[in-house]
Amino acid sequence: MESQVYDTPDDIIHGSSTRLFDHVADCLGDFMEKQNIKDKNLPVGFTFSFPCAQTKLNEAVLVTWTKKFKVSGVEGMDVVKLLNKAIKKRGDYEADIMAVVNDTVGTMMTCGFDDQRCEVGIIIGTNACYMEELRHMDLVEGDEGRMCINTEWGAFGDDGSLEDIRTEFDREIDRGSINPGKQLFEKMASGMYMGELVRLILVKMAKEGLLFEGRITPELLTKGKIETKHVSAIEKSKEGLNKCMEILTRLGVEPSDEDCLAVQHVCTIVSFRSANLVAATLGGILIRLKENKGVARLRTTVGIDGSLYKMHPQYARRLHKTVRRLVPDSDVRFLLSESGSAKGAAMVTAVAYRLSDQARQIQQTLAEFRLTKAQLLEVKKRMRTEIERGLKKESQEEATVKMLPTFVRSTPDGTENGDFLALDLGGTNFRVLLVKIRSGKRRTVEMHNKIYAIPIEVMQGTGEELFDHIVYCISDFLDYMGMKSARLPLGFTFSFPCHQTSLDAGTLVNWTKGFKATDCEGEDVVELLREGIKRKEEFDLDVVAIVNDTVGTMMTCAYEEPTCEVGLIAGTGSNACYMEEMRNIEGVEGDEGRMCVNMEWGAFGDNGCLDDIRTQYDCAVDENSLNEGKQRYEKMCSGMYLGEIVRNILIDLTRRGFLFRGQISETLKTRGIFETKFLSQIER
Known part of the structure; x- marks a missing residue:
């Protein structure tokens, strides 16, 4: 997998939609040029890690910005159209955006490639997705099978449901954010806000004389001076206290050994709370999966990614332990996404491209069965001709419709x-x-x-x-x-x-x-x-x-x-x-x-007058019948043969790799095994 990381400056993150998507199109063009693929119209997967309403795989309307993004003119718009517009404006390459996925979905798909039990994706983050039963999704037509749901649980608590566990520091973080009142759970648990939470706690403790002998420096009062990577460094078991001393010294607070121990404890409490909160929300998903499957004990895999999970020395262990405690009747394997969510987006795109190509070929195969009004009028005309021939004495013997x-x-x-x-x-x-x-x-x-x-x-x-x-x-x-x-x-x-x-x-x-x-x-x-x-x-x-x-x-x-x-x-x-x-x-x-005249129209077409609308499958059914060449019309439309026509189509589509992983079972090879009553049951 070839990749390159491009910076997105703050002036673009807080700028206009045109600047943002021009930047994305420029980065994509630069990468394609370096890979010498600018002349190819390749399918593109777009990981867009913000809440979107999707009606199909290649359409995503942004609901709201999160994670410090505040680009104007994007909310309520289809991001695929905006990116396509920027690519078209450049005019030096083409790209077919086939799939837009959230980073959690990309993570689940990446891990699902290695473990087929994977049915949950988590980014810490923080957000999650999982495979939900279609019968429970009122917004999507159909009841059969499953679909991946992007929970967007970062907004959990925006309705006030978490007020009893939010602290004064959580509220201060929220007030100082670019989206007050929104993404409250994310602000309590994600890596973006963890360092700032620790800083606010340290400021209060210093003001109360509990740290640094009450000394408060301008650096300590500066937003963003303590980052989440500092929290991870401080919590390392061996060199954590030394790292803590270095970080605090840079903030000018002249910490003592006792101060460093106290700060390390603060970091542990904040990061542990994050792990517990994520474990609790994940537990809700796991119980949902267990109930959907109706099993006594759930066995599943969670694909997981995010810098906090990967870089923090204790976070993963704490998360796993709390999940086991909250959902004891489950066996959960946590699988780290080594390639990030981009690989998953590529996989979704590859599947979408394959399915799109398959759908096109299947539609071409089945197009012969979709008779146009003009074709049906022609069949009616030919039937009238055969009726006249059957009624006339001199032509009745040769008529296919005997009348x-x-x-x-x-x-x-x-x-x-x-x-x-x-x-x-x-x-x-x-x-x-x-x-x-x-x-x-x-x-x-x-x-x-x-x-x-x-x-x-x-x-x-x-x-x-x-x-x-x-x-x-x-x-x-x-x-x-x-x-x-x-x-x-x-x-x-x-x-x-x-x-x-x-x-x-x-x-x-x-x-x-x-x-x-x-x-x-x-x-x-x-x-x-x-x-x-x-x-x-x-x-x-x-x-x-x-x-x-x-x-x-x-x-x-x-x-x-x-x-x-x-x-x-x-x-x-x-x-x-x-x-x-x-x-x-x-x-x-x-x-x-x-x-009363008995038409016996089942033999209509035995003289070849319907050959232009007979398909290869009609011919196959006829060739293997007891009366080859006879009752051709009946073999195209009667219940005795419809199941056999479908069976021949299924065999052909399977042979071409479109169905059943290309494996034709011995049972499917059996003539008459696919009965017409199956069609009636399937089409209910």
């Missing part, structure tokens, strides 16, 4: 009455129903049903095995209802493409949705059912109608809403039906009235 007549000529009018048996076959489950319809002033529909599984070996076995299984299920249901001796009219919902010549006859065109039973395509499925009933020789039924599930849906809804004239299924499969004018159905004689 199959159902011989259902009207929708319910409310006069229907009686008990009916219904079958519903269209997926991995088979349903048998008893439907009791009562007409009159108070129309009622009472239904009893049982659901039976269709094993995969039956779905893809012989036709005889399939229909024997169906008849077995009917027999079980009739036993269940105690109606085996009754000969009921039966309606058969058969959700596969059929060519019908009458209401009770339907020749299977081809299987879809994973079915592959042999000796069925080209056969009348009503006859196959009747033959199965004969083989069983236990009951008899009067098969009155065979309908597609879309037709059944339309008829069900039309019973409640007479204006219903379209049925749509968006489930395991995808299909639609509607009431068409007889004059437009060239395959059926007669021009008067209307008839």
Whole structure:
């Protein structure tokens, strides 16, 4: 890691925003020139160690200045925009500021690189950050995962909550500061004010004759003459008293050995209080983490930095000991940030840059699925073309949208009455129903049903095995209802493409949705059912109608809403039906009235008319299906295939290193493992 430190003069710290950010831009330009990287547009991480409101990683609006800074025209402004403006004004280099982080966040990220348990960052300072559960953060959308919170605990006590422990010396420090009434905790605990606290105590003790035989020199009365580094030097175990003698002599007070011991004791009390205060506030964070995790004993790492922690001979030990005493049910490792917060800022920037690039590539990958209005209008136009081809006698054979007549000529009018048996076959489950319809002033529909599984070996076995299984299920249901001796009219919902010549006859065109039973395509499925009933020789039924599930849906809804004239299924499969004018159905004689047409639009696109909007993932799903090249539209939008499309996308993104650390699990390689119901659960 290459670095360089630049001074920030007092006239800039108390000057204008233009001067400050011009200075930062000049320092950045000088460093880039020395590193011979001025011609590169590199991503930049900006450690800005002041309270900021952030709505995103590369935006930070300064809330208030702290730590002796009082630059005009910055509070309430986005510091990224101000720095970008200064860089642009120079015009001799470019920089892409991708992340603004607080120094505590930078410290946590730096230490987190070495210890993945690190979830707290502290600067003494003083400030802290930690990883909070998103569900507790009302200001940020989302409930899943965690986000780093910059506590800005330097302002703790600004509401008066620490008045009972603030001393007269704390109040005097505050009155003499550039921000009275603000950052009160910081003024009690941070290294910036510790030396001054000691000086004020020594002045009072000297005035009361407790030190230096009452001598008070101009040097002792001068603000800033005792620095925090002097406190650290005085508290060293061996040479501390000698250092104390040197420092006090420079202040002209002619100290005795007893004076030096007393001053050393004052330094110890002030620095120990700081360590105790920081330990107490850190304890609050640790308890929060423990409660969030719901564990009996917390194990965590605290990344820590700051000159007071690093340079003071006793501070770290005192802090650790007090934390253990205040939070005994925790195992806390303190990890010193050797590279400071800048390395962490670079890491945040590197992650942001990587995620930004990944997000861009992921968006490019998924862009094919975002169909524009113009594309959708074109799909609508092509569907209209296929509808016309399916309705015309000379083109129906080649049409992908078959537009199959159902011989259902009207929708319910409310006069229907009686008990009916219904079958519903269209997926991995088979349903048998008893439907009791009562007409009159108070129309009622009472239904009893049982659901039976269709094993995969039956779905893809012989036709005889399939229909024997169906008849077995009917027999079980009739036993269940105690109606085996009754000969009921039966309606058969058969959700596969059929060519019908009458209401009770339907020749299977081809299987879809994973079915592959042999000796069925080209056969009348009503006859196959009747033959199965004969083989069983236990009951008899009067098969009155065979309908597609879309037709059944339309008829069900039309019973409640007479204006219903379209049925749509968006489930395991995808299909639609509607009431068409007889004059437009060239395959059926007669021009008067209307008839329901089963579109069988799942095959839309089998002629290549949708190839321009099919993705590589649609093609992969098709290639590995039971009926490659068929039902292409259904494979793009039906529930049976959505999970498989997502699985193929996940595999591709993982292979490219965007997900799961580039590791494709054996489970993810399994076809069908990512079910469509997972999508529904994930998108709730």
